[in-house]
Amino acid sequence: MAPLFAGWVEQCRALLQNRSAPPLWQPYRMLRKLFHKEATLANHASWLFRGAPYVVFAAMVLAAAITPSLTTELPAARVADAIALVGLFATTRVFMALAAMDIGTAFGTLGARREMMIGFLTEPALLMVLFNGSLMAGTTALPAIVQDTLAQSHVTLHPSLAFAALAFVMVLLAENARLPIDNPSTHLELTMIHEAMVLEYSARHLALIEWASWLKLFNYACIGFALFAPWGIATHGVSLGGTALAMLALVAKLAVAGAALAYFETTSAKLRLFRAPEFLTMAFLLAVLGLLVHLLLKA
Amino acid sequence: MTAVLALVGAWLLVGALGLLRPTGIGWVARVLFPMGALVGLGVAAIGAVALTPAFVAQQVVLPLGLPDLPFHVRLDALSGCFLLLLGTAGAGISIFSAGYFRAGEGTAPGLLCLQYHVFIASMAMVVLADDAYLFMVAWETMALSSYFLVTTQHRLPEIRRAGFLYLLMAHIGALGILLCFGVLHGGSWQMTFDAMRASPLTPFWTSAAFVLALVGFGAKAGMVPLHVWLPEAHPAAPSPVSAMMSGLMLKIAIYGLLRVSLDLLPPGPWWWGLLMLAMGVGTTLYGVVFAAVQTDMKRLLAYSSIENIGLILAGIGLVLIFRTFDLRVLAALALAAVLLHAFNHALFKSLLFLATGSVMHATGERSLGKLGGLIRRMPWVAAFALIGSLAIAGLPPLNGFVSEWLLLQTFLQTPRIPLAFLNMIVPLGAAVVVLAAALAGYVMVKFFGVIFLGQHRESSLATARDASWLERIGLAWLALGCVAIGAFPQAALDVAGRVTQALVGTMAQRGPSLWWMAPVASNQASYSGLWYWAGLLTVTAVTFILVRGFFRARSRRTAPWDCGYPWQTPRMQDSAEGFGQPIRHLFGPIFKIEREVPQPTDRAPSYRIQIEDRFWVTCYRPLGRLIQGVTERIAVLQGGQLSVYLLYSFLTLIFLLVCVL
Numbered sequence: 001m002a003p004l005f006a007g008w009v010e011q012c013r014a015l016l017q018n019r020s021a022p023p024l025w026q027p028y029r030m031l032r033k034l035f036h037k038e039a040t041l042a043n044h045a046s047w048l049f050r051g052a053p054y055v056v057f058a059a060m061v062l063a064a065a066i067t068p069s070l071t072t073e074l075p076a077a078r079v080a081d082a083i084a085l086v087g088l089f090a091t092t093r094v095f096m097a098l099a100a101m102d103i104g105t106a107f108g109t110l111g112a113r114r115e116m117m118i119g120f121l122t123e124p125a126l127l128m129v130l131f132n133g134s135l136m137a138g139t140t141a142l143p144a145i146v147q148d149t150l151a152q153s154h155v156t157l158h159p160s161l162a163f164a165a166l167a168f169v170m171v172l173l174a175e176n177a178r179l180p181i182d183n184p185s186t187h188l189e190l191t192m193i194h195e196a197m198v199l200e201y202s203a204r205h206l207a208l209i210e211w212a213s214w215l216k217l218f219n220y221a222c223i224g225f226a227l228f229a230p231w232g233i234a235t236h237g238v239s240l241g242g243t244a245l246a247m248l249a250l251v252a253k254l255a256v257a258g259a260a261l262a263y264f265e266t267t268s269a270k271l272r273l274f275r276a277p278e279f280l281t282m283a284f285l286l287a288v289l290g291l292l293v294h295l296l297l298k299a
Numbered sequence: 300m301t302a303v304l305a306l307v308g309a310w311l312l313v314g315a316l317g318l319l320r321p322t323g324i325g326w327v328a329r330v331l332f333p334m335g336a337l338v339g340l341g342v343a344a345i346g347a348v349a350l351t352p353a354f355v356a357q358q359v360v361l362p363l364g365l366p367d368l369p370f371h372v373r374l375d376a377l378s379g380c381f382l383l384l385l386g387t388a389g390a391g392i393s394i395f396s397a398g399y400f401r402a403g404e405g406t407a408p409g410l411l412c413l414q415y416h417v418f419i420a421s422m423a424m425v426v427l428a429d430d431a432y433l434f435m436v437a438w439e440t441m442a443l444s445s446y447f448l449v450t451t452q453h454r455l456p457e458i459r460r461a462g463f464l465y466l467l468m469a470h471i472g473a474l475g476i477l478l479c480f481g482v483l484h485g486g487s488w489q490m491t492f493d494a495m496r497a498s499p500l501t502p503f504w505t506s507a508a509f510v511l512a513l514v515g516f517g518a519k520a521g522m523v524p525l526h527v528w529l530p531e532a533h534p535a536a537p538s539p540v541s542a543m544m545s546g547l548m549l550k551i552a553i554y555g556l557l558r559v560s561l562d563l564l565p566p567g568p569w570w571w572g573l574l575m576l577a578m579g580v581g582t583t584l585y586g587v588v589f590a591a592v593q594t595d596m597k598r599l600l601a602y603s604s605i606e607n608i609g610l611i612l613a614g615i616g617l618v619l620i621f622r623t624f625d626l627r628v629l630a631a632l633a634l635a636a637v638l639l640h641a642f643n644h645a646l647f648k649s650l651l652f653l654a655t656g657s658v659m660h661a662t663g664e665r666s667l668g669k670l671g672g673l674i675r676r677m678p679w680v681a682a683f684a685l686i687g688s689l690a691i692a693g694l695p696p697l698n699g700f701v702s703e704w705l706l707l708q709t710f711l712q713t714p715r716i717p718l719a720f721l722n723m724i725v726p727l728g729a730a731v732v733v734l735a736a737a738l739a740g741y742v743m744v745k746f747f748g749v750i751f752l753g754q755h756r757e758s759s760l761a762t763a764r765d766a767s768w769l770e771r772i773g774l775a776w777l778a779l780g781c782v783a784i785g786a787f788p789q790a791a792l793d794v795a796g797r798v799t800q801a802l803v804g805t806m807a808q809r810g811p812s813l814w815w816m817a818p819v820a821s822n823q824a825s826y827s828g829l830w831y832w833a834g835l836l837t838v839t840a841v842t843f844i845l846v847r848g849f850f851r852a853r854s855r856r857t858a859p860w861d862c863g864y865p866w867q868t869p870r871m872q873d874s875a876e877g878f879g880q881p882i883r884h885l886f887g888p889i890f891k892i893e894r895e896v897p898q899p900t901d902r903a904p905s906y907r908i909q910i911e912d913r914f915w916v917t918c919y920r921p922l923g924r925l926i927q928g929v930t931e932r933i934a935v936l937q938g939g940q941l942s943v944y945l946l947y948s949f950l951t952l953i954f955l956l957v958c959v960l
Binding site: 038040045046054058065080081087088106109114116120128141200204284288291292295 | 694
């Protein structure tokens with residue numbers, strides 16, 4: 001499902017940029033190609049370098065199992081709440097950075113440093129956004145937050161959630177190596193962050209990492225839906241009809257979100273790296289502001 | 300009770316036995332330090348016994364001390380908890396020390412053994428003391444023995460300087476504590492803690508006692524701005540001693556703070572908690588930002604200790620706030636987070652300090668700029684250090700995450716405080732704590748990445764050797780603790796519950812079953828370390844097997860991609876300065892930076908950067924100069940002539956007579 005979403009975003013981008021679009025399942029083809037290739041490892045790569053893709057992938061799968069994308073009755077959701085979810089993203093980031101430093105080329109460490117710089121600003125912002133939602137519902141368990149929002153009979157516009165949503169979008173862009181911070185389609189040394197870190201990976205390792213990063217985008221989108229647009233998620237019991245309906249709703253929401261993301265990326269330009277902290281600090285401050293608005297106005 | 304005293308005595312005995320053969324390294328290393336470790340396990344076991352539900356606090360009066368002032372000793376849940384900490388982490392450090400100390404380095408091994416065991420025994424006595432007198436005696440023994448340990452390499456002038464600074468700050472702290480006890484006895488001149496609990500004090504004097512305790516114990520714990528000794532003393536000491544000081548001694552200061560503020564003092568006004576919270580939050584951010592720009596690995600860890608102490612202090616602040624408003628369950632939750640974080644920090648910080656010790660022995664380098672790529676030469680140390688780094692970065696499913704999770708859960712409960720002002724302020728604290736936790740991840744990637752990953756920055760590193768098996772056992776013991784608490788957080792929460800029961804009268808909920816931790820309410824927040832581990836490991840393993848099974852898993856080794864520039868050297872990797880650059884850039888105003896950048900025309904380009912603590916420049920140096928000036932004036936009085944001194948005595952006598960009449 002996640003590669004499909006990535007394919008959709010690529011397709012929208014291509015359409016908006018007047019290119020002929022790749023097919024929707026292009027990411028799957030790429031995965032197949034990568035898995036069949038022979039892996040090359042740098043001469044002094046250690047066990048950490050070889051193990052990191054598996055850990056990163058596993059962390060993202062676990063995150064997908066925790067996020068309520070279709071239903072709130074998830075067996076795995078009780079294992080970890082929203083804070084632990086952020087912990088999973090942090091684990092991914094740290095392992096990626098360590099693996100990039102393992103080879104000891106200038107690029108790897110450069111990417112790791114930039115990624116960690118972005119990371120230490122996005123992580124608190126994301127947590128603050130989640131705190132907004134959890135203070136609203138009085139719980140840090142994501143399914144319970146969804147249920148709480150759905151249980152409200154009428155749609156109210158919370159100013160604090162508006163702040164949080166804005167902050168969340170900024171975090172999403174930064175964390176997933178999207179345009180104003182990083183460019184997903186460049187290999188130009190000066191600008192890249194994520195690509196610099198995975199430069200040394202090839203074949204099956206690269207496949208796992210690419211898959212994990214698509215999953216990450218997908219997870220972020222689902223967290224966003226759970227916090228700000230939970231309509232359609234099945235709440236009571238696991239019935240076939242409810243799940244199918246939730247599936248439809250999810251596909252529709254993803255289609256809209258993907259198109260919006262592609263539109264945003266096409267119309268905006270990349271920020272200078274030194275400007276990135278300002279962008280992210282703003283996200284953090286917006287999220288804190290949302291929290292304060294909530295506590296002050298109880299709204 | 301007698302058992303624990305016997306064990307403390309055994310520590311002293313082990314130390315004294317070291318004097319039998321002061322230079323015999325084999326005797327000290329192979330026999331005495333392992334014995335010390337066993338005693339440590341015994342102490343931990345007694346601490347655990349004191350934490351069982353059936354245990355009743357025991358009190359003993361020792362036939363020691365001054366004629367009318369015997370030593371009182373007491374074992375209750377709080378001291379049991381800290382004995383457990385002391386014994387568990389102490390055992391790991393002792394085993395490591397057995398393999399670490401070598402002959403011919405500074406102080407003779409036998410003497411070192413004595414100082415080491417006196418240090419650890421005095422920490423146990425601080426925890427057990429039940430009157431101010433014994434407390435201060437043990438406290439000072441702790442400070443002095445650790446001073447001698449810090450100055451093991453006393454031939455180096457900078458180490459003597461660090462030791463002096465440490466001793467000075469220790470005594471300023473001790474002065475605060477002494478004054479605090481002076482206030483607490485409330486004019487009754489009864490020095491036992493029982494009398495202090497009962498002494499009636501006006502609100503002004505309780506607040507005075509609280510502030511004095513905060514200053515006194517804060518100086519020992521490394522609270523900003525009393526932290527200056529920490530980044531000097533920790534790198535100066537041998538690594539096991541740094542581990543003891545950072546992992547254990549700072550916790551003893553936390554114990555003192557908890558004992559005074561929660562046990563001896565009645566619930567105070569809300570600004571106590573707010574003050575503590577503000578100090579804690581400031582300390583956290585300050586520590587972690589400075590840790591990010593350090594280039595010496597032990598200084599980096601020392602600043603990281605300051606950060607963790609800040610987290611603990613912030614937690615205590617929350618306890619005090621909740622206690623003021625009589626929100627007992629929340630106070631218990633916050634206290635559990637504090638105790639757990641203290642325990643966790645003892646484990647992973649000792650682990651990391653010991654790992655730096657192994658690295659120093661293998662390479663002789665402390666500077667991050669000269670290390671690198673050690674994961675291939677020292678796989679064991681690297682693996683254990685990785686566990687420690689991930690734990691301290693607060694990543695699930697290790698133990699650091701558990702205590703940070705609890706702390707954040709506590710922060711989320713603040714809307715229940717019935718004071719609007721606090722409602723506004725406290726979430727800001729949460730924001731800073733979260734920021735600091737994320738920065739800790741940055742710091743640890745830098746620490747681990749620069750030391751163990753990449754290519755060797757010096758050619759001499761290619762011959763580095765892994766730690767000896769005794770050292771590995773010590774590291775493994777501490778790493779095991781990190782993993783175990785991460786997997787069974789609810790058990791740790793249970794244990795902390797006994798202490799909270801004793802101190803704030805209730806305990807945080809433990810969750811519906813053994814597998815889940817849900818301290819607030821089971822539908823509100825839950826976390827299961829064990830299932831988390833299981834999930835992560837299963838998915839990793841399944842992915843690995845699937846990928847290996849379905850695709851031909853061939854791989855081949857080549858040179859790394861060099862972008863068509865084949866003249867890359869290991870020096871082109873990010874150095875420690877380079878990795879800290881974004882932080883220096885972002886938090887520039889906090890530091891005092893001196894920088895020399897080479898000109899393009901320089902024949903021999905050199906780059907130098909020096910980062911100083913602003914507190915050192917703005918507070919301590921002028922203060923030091925002032926004191927120097929005043930003492931020089933006073934020194935005029937001491938002319939050295941006998942007749943002048945006689946005149947002084949005579950005038951004093953006249954003055955006293957006038958006063959009396």
